[in-house]
Amino acid sequence: MSVLLQTSKCIFRKPFNNTFCKYVFLRKNSDVPKKFITFDEVVAQRRAEAMRSVVVQVNSDSSFNELYGYCSKYASIKDIHHYKNTGGEHFMVIEFASEDNLKDVLKSCSSHNKDHDVISVQSPFLWFRAAVGNKEKFADTGKKLAVKNGTEICNEDVLLEDILNCETVSDQIQLLYERTTLNDLSIRLRYIVARQLEMIFNSLYTNVKIQPFGSSVNGFGRMGCDLDLVLINSITEEMGAASRRLVFQEKRSARQLELAGALLELRVAGVARLTRILNARVPIVKYAHEYAGLHCDLCYNNSAAVHMSELLWQLGELCARSRALAVLVRRWAAATGLTQPHPGRWLTNFPLTLMVLFFLQRTGLLPSLNRLVSEAGKEDIRIAEENVNCTFLRDLNKLPADSYEQNDDDLQTLLFKFFEFYSQFDFQEKAISINEGKPIRKPNSLPLYIVNPLEQSLNVSRNVSYEECERLRLEVRNAAWHLESCLDGKKSDDWGILGLIEKKSSRGLKKLLRVGNSHRLVSMKDLFTDNDNEPSVEGIRSKMQKFVKTDKEVDTSVKEMKSEMSKEQKSGKIKFKNNQTASAVYRIRRDKII
Numbered sequence: 030m031s032v033l034l035q036t037s038k039c040i041f042r043k044p045f046n047n048t049f050c051k052y053v054f055l056r057k058n059s060d061v062p063k064k065f066i067t068f069d070e071v072v073a074q075r076r077a078e079a080m081r082s083v084v085v086q087v088n089s090d091s092s093f094n095e096l097y098g099y100c101s102k103y104a105s106i107k108d109i110h111h112y113k114n115t116g117g118e119h120f121m122v123i124e125f126a127s128e129d130n131l132k133d134v135l136k137s138c139s140s141h142n143k144d145h146d147v148i149s150v151q152s153p154f155l156w157f158r159a160a161v162g163n164k165e166k167f168a169d170t171g172k173k174l175a176v177k178n179g180t181e182i183c184n185e186d187v188l189l190e191d192i193l194n195c196e197t198v199s200d201q202i203q204l205l206y207e208r209t210t211l212n213d214l215s216i217r218l219r220y221i222v223a224r225q226l227e228m229i230f231n232s233l234y235t236n237v238k239i240q241p242f243g244s245s246v247n248g249f250g251r252m253g254c255d256l257d258l259v260l261i262n263s264i265t266e267e268m269g270a271a272s273r274r275l276v277f278q279e280k281r282s283a284r285q286l287e288l289a290g291a292l293l294e295l296r297v298a299g300v301a302r303l304t305r306i307l308n309a310r311v312p313i314v315k316y317a318h319e320y321a322g323l324h325c326d327l328c329y330n331n332s333a334a335v336h337m338s339e340l341l342w343q344l345g346e347l348c349a350r351s352r353a354l355a356v357l358v359r360r361w362a363a364a365t366g367l368t369q370p371h372p373g374r375w376l377t378n379f380p381l382t383l384m385v386l387f388f389l390q391r392t393g394l395l396p397s398l399n400r401l402v403s404e405a406g407k408e409d410i411r412i413a414e415e416n417v418n419c420t421f422l423r424d425l426n427k428l429p430a431d432s433y434e435q436n437d438d439d440l441q442t443l444l445f446k447f448f449e450f451y452s453q454f455d456f457q458e459k460a461i462s463i464n465e466g467k468p469i470r471k472p473n474s475l476p477l478y479i480v481n482p483l484e485q486s487l488n489v490s491r492n493v494s495y496e497e498c499e500r501l502r503l504e505v506r507n508a509a510w511h512l513e514s515c516l517d518g519k520k521s522d523d524w525g526i527l528g529l530i531e532k533k534s535s536r537g538l539k540k541l542l543r544v545g546n547s548h549r550l551v552s553m554k555d556l557f558t559d560n561d562n563e564p565s566v567e568g569i570r571s572k573m574q575k576f577v578k579t580d581k582e583v584d585t586s587v588k589e590m591k592s593e594m595s596k597e598q599k600s601g602k603i604k605f606k607n608n609q610t611a612s613a614v615y616r617i618r619r620d621k622i623i
Contacts, residue, residue, distance in 0.1 A: 035366065047199065056316055065346055065425035072246070075558035079153070079220040080130045081107075082124045084320060086156035088117050093174055096121060098167025104130030105136050109172075110214045112180040121174075124216060152225050154298050154320050179214035180322065182252045189527060196516065198441035198525040204330040205526065206353035211250040212234045218321050219245045221258050226258065226327075229297055231288070235277060242334045247341040250357050256318075256325045260289055261332055286329045290314040293327070309606040332481055336411055336419035340398070340482060343425060344386055347433045348394045354443055355385040360599055361529040366495070380479045383463055383489065387445050390466040393435035396428065396483050397466030404428060419483050441512075444526075448509035456498055460488075467486035477501070 075588045087096060100106055104128040112120055124129045131302035139158075140149035188208055195201040214290050223239040230237040244250030282288070287307060294303045299320035307314050314327045327336070343353045358376050362368045369375045401421040411419040422428060438446070459468035460478035464485060471489075473479045476498035481487040511528045523531065 056547040065439075067423050068342050069343075069423070069424075072240075072375045075220045076224070077126060078217060079224040081126070081128045081130065082122055082217065082221055082224075083134065083153045083155055084218070084221055085117050085121050085123060086154075086320065087121055088157075088159075090121075090155060090174065090177055092119070092120070094159075094167060095164075096123075096171065097170065098165075100158075101167075106172075108175040109178050110176040110217070111174050111177075111321075112218070113178060114215060114320060115317065116322075120162075120320065121125050122179075122214065124217075140264060141596055146388070150296055150298065151228060151393055152298055152312070153221055153228070154225060175254060176214050179212065180218065180252070192527055193458055193520070193522075193524065195525070197439075198444070198512070199439045202353050202357050202444065203528045205530070206356045207359075209251045209356060210352070211245070211252060211254070215252060216245065219323070222256060222323060222325065223258055224299065224462075225299075226293075229292060230260070230364075233292075234262075234299075236263050236265075236268060237261070240335050241279055242338040244330075244378070247338040248352050249341060249359075249378075251356065251359075256323045257334070258325060258327045259293040259328045259331045260285070260327060261335075262330060275584055276597045286327070289327060289329065295448050326366055330414050332411075333413035333419060336413060337483055339423075340401075340421060341382065341386075343401075343421075343423075344395055346425060347396070347428075348441060349387050351386060351395065352438055354447065356381050357444065357526060357530070358385050358447065361508065361526075362504075364530050364532045364564065365500075365506060367501060372492075374492055376477075376490065376493055376497065380477075380490045382494075383479050383482070384449065384451065384461060387461045387466070388450050389443075390463060391450065392438070392443070392446065394433060395466075396432040398464040399466070400432060401428070413483075413576050417484055445509065445512045447514065448505045452502065452506040456502065490589045517617060 041398055079378060082444050085096060093109065093111070095105060097109060100123060107124045107126050109124075110122040112122070114120065121275045125134065135151060138149075138155060140147070145366045170602075188205070191208075195204055219241050226236065226239045230239070238261045241260055241261055242254060242261050244254045245256050287305065290303060290305045293300045293314060301319050303314065303316040306315065311328055311331060315325070316327075317324055344361050359368070359381055366375050368378060368381070386395060390397055394577075398421060402549055404427060405420050405451055407423075409420055409423045413419050445523055454466070456477060456558040458471060460471045460480060462480040462485075464480060469480075475488060475491055475493075476495040477490040477493040478488050479490045481489050508529055511523075515525055515528075526573045
């Protein structure tokens with residue numbers, strides 16, 4: 030198989046090694062159809078886990094046996110997971126056998142006896158107090174921690190070294206995905222944080238629900254990503270039945286999020302650094318959860334965002350390669366500066382994910398959203414706030430097998446084709462729409478137009494400037510050239526995806542370290558001429574003198590350099606911001622002399 034890359038200046042054509050990625054199982058038409066579970070089933074399972082789990086702060090991971098023995102007196106324990114927060118404090122997530130077991134444990138909890146100003150609030154976040162008097166001895170049950178340091182983010186240097194040692198680019202992409210994607214414990218913690226808020230708000234409201242959305246649940250999240258939460262006024266058909274004649278007296282208020290922010294700040298354990306952003310298009314309350322080690326954003330009645338997460342999760346289920354590819358593309362965009370940690374005129378991860386999904390639709394790996402809508406039934410109808418239509422097929426088992434996974438390209442080939450596709454895409458005239466699954470004409474002159482799948486009148490990349498759009502075109506072309514250069518099979522320090530995911534500053538520093546001291550190296554061929562068949566020791570020694578300075582010469586040069594710098598500073602030709610900068614400049618000049 031060959032891959033064609035065409036730019037405005039040149040055409041590349043080289044054979045791709047279509048190595049089957051050993052980590053990805055591909056669908057064929059003759060395969061037995063895959064059994065899919067719905068997004069609602071996954072959410073229900075995670076919520077059930079959270080409703081029978083607590084997070085206990087302990088002294089260290091060695092507290093496991095004592096904690097297990099103590100809690101076993103009240104309830105049956107299913108599993109215990111250990112993690113450390115960003116402050117280095119130790120916590121254990123205990124999952125009990127049932128929700129009733131958890132209720133029995135919470136009944137046994139105590140409050141602060143010494144501080145009367147602290148009013149305890151029932152919460153899944155607890156701490157394990159030291160035993161009073163003689164420690165109770167618990168028999169060794171043979172149980173072990175299910176996970177230790179479960180939320181620890183992979184060391185960057187170790188990750189890059191392991192990626193370098195991979196055999197193929199496909200293996201590199203899969204390894205990056207497996208090492209950086211959200212693991213089981215991280216997802217559990219996010220649902221427990223949502224459960225904590227639910228327990229607080231249930232004391233005030235009868236029908237409240239806290240639902241995680243975004244990267245935490247859509248399958249495209251990475252370790253350490255923010256937790257997005259939505260406070261939903263969940264009214265079931267049973268609650269709204271006309272046969273129920275007794276109705277709660279209510280008070281209408283447009284300041285629900287403001288009240289939620291006050292509750293978070295004053296009553297929720299672990300909440301810190303809370304900020305209210307109430308004048309945005311989607312008002313949010315931002316805060317840090319110190320016990321879980323998470324940065325959280327809470328919004329109100331934004332169920333369309335939950336349905337968007339469900340859509341992305343479903344597309345990821347239809348094509349497992351989409352998640353690994355999206356993780357790599359996001360990492361590449363961050364390394365090149367196309368995305369930034371703070372808002373502005375740059376791309377964000379959500380439009381990038383839509384670009385990946387749109388590309389996979391063009392290659393036959395994913396169906397269009399319109400196809401999912403056409404296959405939907407009455408049970409799939411969802412109408413969000415402001416009459417946003419979020420109807421699409423929920424049960425993927427009803428989707429015909431020939432509408433997805435009709436391509437056996439491995440991850441390496443898909444990545445190259447992704448950069449090739451967007452290096453030739455007409456951003457000036459065309460818009461990206463996963464609803465249609467094909468380019469459509471832009472409705473306005475914005476530099477980049479990516480249609481919001483659920484609110485099609487909106488452009489999710491409307492903030493992107495013309496300069497950033499041009500940089501996107503340049504960077505995808507550079508990435509395609511880099512992957513093209515990897516086809517010769519020679520491995521270097523930036524082989525494969527390493528040249529894509531390492532930041533440019535790091536790459537420049539590596540290159541500097543490789544060649545920065547080249548003026549001090551002596552090549553053996555410089556010691557010999559073509560006529561030197563049998564060079565003498567004296568001849569070699571005399572030629573070496575050209576490359577080596579004596580200690581006296583070095584001392585003289587350093588003194589001259591010091592004197593020169595002093596004159597420059599006095600004359601005002603050179604000014605340093607502080608002594609540290611001056612020392613650094615002095616050290617660099619001295620090293621060059623030596």
